[in-house]
Amino acid sequence: MEPLKVIVTGPVGAGKSTLIRTLSETEVVDTDAVATEAIGKATTTVALDHGTLRLDGQLLHLFGTPGQDRFDFMWEILSKGALGILLMVRADRPKTIPAARNILDFVVSRTPVPHVVGVTHLDQPRVWQPEEIALFLGTPLERVVGFDPRKPEEAARPLARLLELIGTESV
Amino acid sequence: MSKQEQLQQILSELKAALPELKEIIVASPDGLPVAQLAESEIATRLAAMAATAHGLGKRISTTTQLGNLQEIVIRGDQAYFLAYAIGDKGILGFTTPAGSNLGLVRLEAQEYARRLAEVL
Ligand SMILES: Nc1nc2c(ncn2[C@@H]2O[C@H](COP(=O)(O)OP(=O)(O)OP(=O)(O)O)[C@@H](O)[C@H]2O)c(=O)[nH]1
Numbered sequence: 001m002e003p004l005k006v007i008v009t010g011p012v013g014a015g016k017s018t019l020i021r022t023l024s025e026t027e028v029v030d031t032d033a034v035a036t037e038a039i040g041k042a043t044t045t046v047a048l049d050h051g052t053l054r055l056d057g058q059l060l061h062l063f064g065t066p067g068q069d070r071f072d073f074m075w076e077i078l079s080k081g082a083l084g085i086l087l088m089v090r091a092d093r094p095k096t097i098p099a100a101r102n103i104l105d106f107v108v109s110r111t112p113v114p115h116v117v118g119v120t121h122l123d124q125p126r127v128w129q130p131e132e133i134a135l136f137l138g139t140p141l142e143r144v145v146g147f148d149p150r151k152p153e154e155a156a157r158p159l160a161r162l163l164e165l166i167g168t169e170s171v
Numbered sequence: 172m173s174k175q176e177q178l179q180q181i182l183s184e185l186k187a188a189l190p191e192l193k194e195i196i197v198a199s200p201d202g203l204p205v206a207q208l209a210e211s212e213i214a215t216r217l218a219a220m221a222a223t224a225h226g227l228g229k230r231i232s233t234t235t236q237l238g239n240l241q242e243i244v245i246r247g248d249q250a251y252f253l254a255y256a257i258g259d260k261g262i263l264g265f266t267t268p269a270g271s272n273l274g275l276v277r278l279e280a281q282e283y284a285r286r287l288a289e290v291l
């Protein structure tokens with residue numbers, strides 16, 4: 001089977017780099033730089049994250065994007081040739097959900113392939129539930145997966161869902 | 172003079188030393204424009220791209236054991252985009268036409284990057 005390229009995207013702090021670090025079986029390429037704005041963490045991705053993993057016998061190449069709008073050229077570059085999109089969204093930052101929607105539209109309009117929404121930070125107080133996020137994004141609920149990208153036993157969950165979708169349909 | 176004014180002042184001196192330079196920017200490591208001699212929209216774009224190129228360049232230098240990243244060179248057939256680390260505080264980037272004396276440009280750019288590092 002050919003390796004399958006998946007783009008991992010979504011707003012700042014959703015956990016894109018964390019996911020790839022948790023899952024990759026090969027040495028991860030990350031390009032985090034010191035954050036000079038208050039974004040709730042010390043570093044932010046400026047170019048890409050890259051890692052690989054084997055899931056159900058399928059080799060996946062994960063390409064993580066930066067989350068900030070000023071790096072939108074990287075969304076475009078990294079989405080080329082992707083066969084699936086994992087959009088990550090923070091349940092405890094509903095204000096970032098319009099930004100997530102914007103990134104999704106940007107990527108899907110250029111690369112019309114299936115997407116799954118991964119909802120993180122559900123362990124935090126006062127969160128939007130996956131149902132609400134599904135409604136806001138107009139994504140069917142069965143494509144919205146709540147998970148914690150820090151946990152190896154959960155991190156592959158949205159990718160497994162994405163593989164099912166890629167296997168069953170083209171968009 | 173405010174920090175911002177000092178940075179602008181240094182960029183103006185760089186421009187005076189190398190008048191052929193165009194679109195001179197100082198970017199923060201995470202790609203925000205900190206000072207610029209360029210139209211604001213272009214400066215914003217170039218600052219983000221300089222951070223991306225620099226972030227990726229650092230990874231390539233580590234992976235291929237080049238040592239510390241010193242310079243990014245993007246060479247088109249009409250001009251160059253060059254970027255230099257300002258210590259770990261930011262990035263100095265500019266465009267210069269093809270046919271520029273790169274040896275001289277390099278020397279000056281590194282000197283100005285050192286001066287910018289003192290202010291940042
Ligand atoms: N409590 C909690 N923390 C999480 C969860 N998922 C991720 N995190 C933390 O949230 C932060 C996410 O940071 P990154 O992985 O750098 O986020 P990113 O999406 O790559 O962000 P940018 O590259 O800046 O766009 C990390 O500190 C994670 O440890 C979660 O489900 N719950």
Ligand SMILES: [Mg+2]
Binds near residue numbers: 066
């Ligand atoms: Mg990241």
